[in-house]
Amino acid sequence: MGNFDFGIVGLGVMGRNLLLNMADHNFSVAGLDLDAEKAASLENEADEKHEIKGTTDAKEFIQLIKKPRAIMLLVPAGKPVDSVINSLLPHLEEGDIVVDGGNSYFEDTNRRVADLNAKGINYFGMGISGGEKGARFGPSMMPGGNENAYERLRPIFEAVAAKVDGEPCVTYLGRSSAGNYVKMVHNGIEYAIMQLIAETYDVLKRGFNFSDNELQEVFESWNNSELQSYLVEITAAILKKEDDLTGKRLVSLISDTAKSKGTGKWTSQNAMEIQAPVPSIDLAVTMRDISKYKEERVKAASLYSWDGDTNNSRQQNVVALFKDAFYFAMINIYAQGMAQLSIASKEFDYGLNLEEVAKIWRGGCIIRAAVLEDFRNAYKNNKELPNLLLDKDLSKRLNLKQRAMREVVKTGIDKGIPMSVYSATLSYFDAYRSATLPTNLIQAQRDYFGAHKYERIDREGIFHTEW
Known part of the structure; x- marks a missing residue:
């Protein structure tokens, strides 16, 4: 004991795999679950050399762990987290550490940090990315909380995390709910890139008659290029999979009504609250919402037709064009998410180091990609960089590829195929690179109907006009 x-x-799945991962790295670990079968199977699954104990008794579980105790919760977000905390509290002592490893909303984490700190207990919110395979063999982990208390966790987390060039994909991120906030934005970026891939698939398939084999080859080749990423990699694998029942490509038999767990929505909602523009993420969330209205979409399809560009013959360079546009859009999506983190860090006093964020996203997590090394270098060169679009090296590449982006967006418009994330991303880019925007007119309108006043460009002060 x-x-x-x-x-x-x-x-x-996540809790068991993470414990087995820790045991593989010679840590003695204990697991608690109300399900006696899960507690027993944990020990049965471990090798003889592993020191693993499963139990259904909270008091016994707490007594097993050396002080200061380090305990992680891997239960559904929301009320279940509070319920587990309340069940553990009678057995915890001052200095103990509780880590929430689920996708908890960052404001819930702030509340729990305050409540437990008042009792002398350190509370961490930690995002974990990589799914069950990542948990077993190396996830990306995003902890936030008390920096001094993190030293109790660091050797274990660094041992089990994914490694890139020998560097662990985990680091202390910042105060309070910093870890949950970073994971939330990670998921928002994930939403947008998934939708970007889906739109690419759609316009190549419907707009240019690419076969499933051809589409699979496109994504597989892209994964061996500057577009290398986990989401592109799994897209190639998905497009290759045949259905055991029909022999058809399985993806063509899957419903087009998409589900979500809410983290993308949280990203958009909070971005609006702190005035961080992330239109690509907003539209990715919107497209999942539109997908749910299948019956209405089918009716609308019978009412509206488009006789625009129906020519689906391919230009010789269509794949190269889409490849450049995809790269352009992907960089802009990451730029929006990282800019939101920069703004949030100041808003919530997290003290985020965006170079470290880029570093731990390079391996283990769902949005890992080759370009993250470029982002890491950008923040290494300028720790105060507010937006990746201001990095000179990235700007050179984007300038070379923006024509392709414009051609691809026009293609979607001409063919009547929705390309919401592509379009929103291009609009974001064009707005961000505009030294002058037409919002002077909006300021005048606000003053006209609501006397909200305005600023001038030729003199100091706040003004109102009787229009």
């Missing part, structure tokens, strides 16, 4: 290095509450 009292000799185990770490404990996890919740022995579902």
Whole structure:
């Protein structure tokens, strides 16, 4: 008793795999679950050399772990987290550490940090990305909380995290809910890139008659280029998979009504609250919402037709064109998400180091991609960089590819195929690079109907006009 290095509450797929990962790295670990079968199977799944204990008793579980205790919760976000915390509190002591490893909303984490800190207990919100395989063999982990208390967690987390060039894909991110906030934005970027891939697939398939084989080859070739990323990689694998029942490509038999768990929506909602423009993420969330109205979409399809560009013959360079446009859009999507993190860090006093964020996203996580090394270098060169679009090296590449982006967006418009994220991304880029915007007219309109006043460009002060 009292000799185990770490404990996890919740022995579902993620919790069990993460404990086994820790045991592989010679840490003694304990697991707690109300399901006796899950607690027992944890020990059965471990090798003889591993020191793993499963239990259904909270008091026994707490007593197993060495002080100061380090305990992670891997339970569904929301009320289940509070319920587990309340069940553990009678057995915890001052200095103990509780880590929430789920996708909790960052404001819930702020509340729990305050509540537990008042009791002398350190509370961490930590995003984990990589799914069950990542948990077992190396995830990307995003912890935020008390920096001094992190030293108790650091050796374990660095050992089990994914590695890129020998560097662990985990680091202390910042105060309070910094970890959950970074994971939330990670998921928002994930939404946007998934939608970007889906739009690419759609316009090549419907607009240019690419076969499933040809589409698979496109994404596979892209994954061996500057577009290398986990989401492009799995897209190539998905497009190759045949259905066991029909022999058809499985993806063509899957419903087009998409679901979500809310993290993309949270990203958009908070971005609006802190005035961080992320239109690509906003539109990715919107497209999932539109997908749910299948019956209405089918009716609308019978009412509206488009006789624009129906020529689906391919230009010789169509794949190269889309490749450049995809790269352009992908960089802009990351730029929006990283800019939101920059703004949020100041708003919530997180103290984020965006070079470190880019570093830990290079491996293990769902949005890992080759370009993250470029982002890391950009922030290394300028720690105060407010937006990746202001990095000179990235700007040179984007300038070379923006014509392709414009051609691809026009293609979608001409063919009547929705390209919401492509279009929103280009609009964001054009707005961000505009030294002058027409919002002077909006200021005048606000003053006209509401006497909201305005500023002038030729003199100091706040003005109102009787229009």
